[in-house]
Amino acid sequence: MSFEIPIGPQHPIHVEPLMLRLSVEGELIVDVDVDVSYIHRGIEKALEVRPYIQGLYLVERICGICNAAHSLCYCLNVEQLLGKEAPPRAKYLRIVVEELSRIHSHLLWLGHYFHTLGFETLFMYFWRDRERVMDMLELITGNRVTTAYNTIGGVRRDLTPEVEQKLRRTLDYIEERMRYYEKVIDSEPTILARTQGVGILKPSDAVRLGVVGPHLRASGIKHDVRLDDPYSGHDEIPFNVITWDTCDCYARVKVRVKEVHECVNMIRYALDHMPSGDYRLKIPPFFKAPPGESLSRVEAPRGELVHYSISDGSDRPYRYRVRTPTLANLLSVVEMLKSRDGYEVYIADVPAILGGIDPCICCSARVVVADEARRRRTVMTLDDIIRISRDRGVERR
Amino acid sequence: MSMKVPGRLLAEALKNLFRKRATILYPYRELDKIHLPEGFRGRIEFDRAKCIGCQLCFRVCPAKAIEIIEDEKGKRPIFYIYRCIYCAQCVEVCPTKAISMSKIFENIALRKEDMVVR
Numbered sequence: 001m002s003f004e005i006p007i008g009p010q011h012p013i014h015v016e017p018l019m020l021r022l023s024v025e026g027e028l029i030v031d032v033d034v035d036v037s038y039i040h041r042g043i044e045k046a047l048e049v050r051p052y053i054q055g056l057y058l059v060e061r062i063c064g065i066c067n068a069a070h071s072l073c074y075c076l077n078v079e080q081l082l083g084k085e086a087p088p089r090a091k092y093l094r095i096v097v098e099e100l101s102r103i104h105s106h107l108l109w110l111g112h113y114f115h116t117l118g119f120e121t122l123f124m125y126f127w128r129d130r131e132r133v134m135d136m137l138e139l140i141t142g143n144r145v146t147t148a149y150n151t152i153g154g155v156r157r158d159l160t161p162e163v164e165q166k167l168r169r170t171l172d173y174i175e176e177r178m179r180y181y182e183k184v185i186d187s188e189p190t191i192l193a194r195t196q197g198v199g200i201l202k203p204s205d206a207v208r209l210g211v212v213g214p215h216l217r218a219s220g221i222k223h224d225v226r227l228d229d230p231y232s233g234h235d236e237i238p239f240n241v242i243t244w245d246t247c248d249c250y251a252r253v254k255v256r257v258k259e260v261h262e263c264v265n266m267i268r269y270a271l272d273h274m275p276s277g278d279y280r281l282k283i284p285p286f287f288k289a290p291p292g293e294s295l296s297r298v299e300a301p302r303g304e305l306v307h308y309s310i311s312d313g314s315d316r317p318y319r320y321r322v323r324t325p326t327l328a329n330l331l332s333v334v335e336m337l338k339s340r341d342g343y344e345v346y347i348a349d350v351p352a353i354l355g356g357i358d359p360c361i362c363c364s365a366r367v368v369v370a371d372e373a374r375r376r377r378t379v380m381t382l383d384d385i386i387r388i389s390r391d392r393g394v395e396r397r
Numbered sequence: 398m399s400m401k402v403p404g405r406l407l408a409e410a411l412k413n414l415f416r417k418r419a420t421i422l423y424p425y426r427e428l429d430k431i432h433l434p435e436g437f438r439g440r441i442e443f444d445r446a447k448c449i450g451c452q453l454c455f456r457v458c459p460a461k462a463i464e465i466i467e468d469e470k471g472k473r474p475i476f477y478i479y480r481c482i483y484c485a486q487c488v489e490v491c492p493t494k495a496i497s498m499s500k501i502f503e504n505i506a507l508r509k510e511d512m513v514v515r
Contacts, residue, residue, distance in 0.1 A: 050459070054459035057459040121406050138434055138437065139434040148484045148485065285456075
């Protein structure tokens with residue numbers, strides 16, 4: 001006898017609508033159905049009626065956290081249509097801002113993830129340190145969140161030596177803090193109990209389902225767009241692709257923590273080897289792109305981001321398509337949530353597993369527990385689900 | 398796998414008891430602690446004397462926050478701050494540097510007219 005539990009569309013751990021229909025037998029989840037069709041905003045259509053320069057600012061607003069990745073991908077796409085390439089200095093500056101926003105995204109995710117697991121102290125520390133990164137983004141680009149830094153043919157501002165000095169100090173601070181957090185994560189019983197062996201995704205399943213980004217690397221597969229298809233001078237900058245082979249939620253935490261170290265090193269290298277010269281090409285605000293199509297890929301904080309556009313020779317795209325990393329990762333949630341032989345998934349593990357993919361769908365959530373046999377519906381609040389989730393952590397310890 | 402050490406954060410938590418507060422008491426006190434960097438993109442400021450009426454700002458604005466009106470000096474833009482997304486594309490495109498961005502970030506008003514820059 002199985003019951004169906006809908007989680008969402010307002011969902012338990014993230015501020016975005018996603019519908020999970022869980023079929024449960026007792027506490028065990030046996031089947032899942034995912035529905036993401038709640039926030040169609042019509043951005044692709046809106047891009048078709050705007051000149052390229054206006055589209056740049058619309059694209060940034062697809063996702064607030066990875067706005068630097070979206071605008072970079074858009075700029076690369078349009079530059080490819082125009083047959084132009086950003087100057088070397090612009091490429092390095094783009095890397096600096098891209099990696100800074102990756103640090104901020106990973107710190108945000110780590111904080112939020114531990115909050116979901118009931119570890120509020122670590123959540124506070126991560127977010128406090130993230131604030132330093134946000135200040136740096138504000139200093140470099142002029143705004144904390146929507147940076148508006150990339151533009152077609154380069155970047156919009158140069159990096160001054162004073163800013164560079166402050167940035168280096170922040171990097172030192174972040175590096176030191178991350179070393180400490182890594183020790184905490186490795187030894188804290190609460191975290192280990194809630195993440196180890198939870199949400200296993202085998203490498204073969206990860207490849208079959210087309211998983212991308214840190215989520216894929218946590219399944220032990222070395223894949224990174226920055227390595228496979230260096231899009232902004234990444235071939236000149238040495239970095240390690242972090243993988244972890246335990247394939248569980250713990251691996252996802254470890255990969256992201258270690259990636260922050262890599263980001264710090266990449267920014268340092270970019271600052272040390274910053275080429276001189278122009279930081280943007282002179283491209284007029286209004287232009288007509290030659291007919292053709294182009295595809296650009298960027299390693300956003302959550303994984304591979306793909307933009308595809310068709311131009312018909314006018315001043316706006318004929319068709320624009322965006323494939324975000326979360327869409328690629330969502331199917332793996334179904335795989336991870338299904339109980340199989342010797343692998344049990346409980347309702348209390350849902351926040352830990354769903355949070356593990358860093359979903360960005362668009363909050364405070366409630367869960368309706370529908371007991372079809374008795375025709376009764378009870379609404380669970382966010383607090384309820386977090387409470388049962390935490391009790392489970394205590395049980396395991 | 399490393400050893401489980403319960404209460405690892407305890408030392409850190411105790412240390413933080415004696416540290417300075419990370420937040421600021423924003424809306425009422427400690428306003429001097431807000432440090433906005435150079436080049437911060439805040440409320441638009443417009444120098445009407447410098448404007449030549451080329452309407453480029455109107456054409457680039459992604460939020461349609463700029464409207465062109467006709468007055469005694471010809472075609473001039475007016476800026477609706479409540480629609481502005483602070484991208485500073487109009488600042489970048491202005492040939493005479495008539496538009497600039499201030500450090501004012503508290504863009505709230507009780508009357509709609511206060512949110513229009515002319």
